[in-house]
Amino acid sequence: MYFVDGNLKDKILLIKNYNNDDIQKIDSLLFDFYKLTVKMNEMFENSIKLDNLKNSKLKMKQSEFIKKFSDYLFNQQELFLNNVLNNQIEQNSLSEKIQIAYYQAKEKMLSFYKEYKIFLITNFEQKLEQTVKVVFNDFHAFENYNKTNTLNLDNNILYAFEVLMISPTKDFKVIKKAYINLCKQFHPDKNKSYYSEQITKNLNKAYNNIKTFLKGL
Numbered sequence: 717m718y719f720v721d722g723n724l725k726d727k728i729l730l731i732k733n734y735n736n737d738d739i740q741k742i743d744s745l746l747f748d749f750y751k752l753t754v755k756m757n758e759m760f761e762n763s764i765k766l767d768n769l770k771n772s773k774l775k776m777k778q779s780e781f782i783k784k785f786s787d788y789l790f791n792q793q794e795l796f797l798n799n800v801l802n803n804q805i806e807q808n809s810l811s812e813k814i815q816i817a818y819y820q821a822k823e824k825m826l827s828f829y830k831e832y833k834i835f836l837i838t839n840f841e842q843k844l845e846q847t848v849k850v851v852f853n854d855f856h857a858f859e860n861y862n863k864t865n866t867l868n869l870d871n872n873i874l875y876a877f878e879v880l881m882i883s884p885t886k887d888f889k890v891i892k893k894a895y896i897n898l899c900k901q902f903h904p905d906k907n908k909s910y911y912s913e914q915i916t917k918n919l920n921k922a923y924n925n926i927k928t929f930l931k932g933l
Contacts, residue, residue: 721742732803742814744814744875745817752825756829759829843850880922895919
């Protein structure tokens with residue numbers, strides 16, 4: 717578990733018919749919310765670059781949109797967890813409710829990005845030649861790697877690689893680079909979003925788990 721802590725896990729297990737598999741599903745939803753935040757940051761970073769003065773204004777607007785989206789995700793996360801804890805989501809409908817929550821979050825992210833593009837066009841007279849295509853499957857860290865070369869990893873280590881947004885690898889330079897880049901992006905000293913401290917903890921946990929695993933190979 718990376719996003720459901722022990723206290724929350726104990727509370728969920730007290731709910732009728734809920735079990736560890738259900739907790740894993742909820743943890744995966746919270747992780748998907750985190751991935752959407754990373755994706756939105758990447759979309760902004762890859763949009764356009766202007767001169768320093770205009771770029772400063774652009775960065776401020778990007779931060780504004782990211783904060784709005786982060787606040788939205790936080791509220792959705794709290795609403796979903798409260799509904800679970802208040803027994804408003806039946807165990808047999810949990811998977812469906814998770815799919816709906818994730819779909820709504822993706823749609824919200826794309827709506828914010830659409831607003832951002834309108835801001836670009838109206839403020840910088842910048843013609844964007846084509847719409848930025850967001851393919852969420854491509855963002856999944858395990859879509860393109862060969863499953864015959866998975867180092868016989870168990871699920872926990874696979875999850876740790878996914879937290880670092882990379883495919884499983886023995887190349888420690890690749891692992892360390894991914895870890896450092898994400899830490900720079902989400903470190904609380906630079907990222908003032910509500911989720912930065914928790915994500916930094918998750919990154920540290922994933923990185924240390926991978927290091928320990930590789931030492932034992």
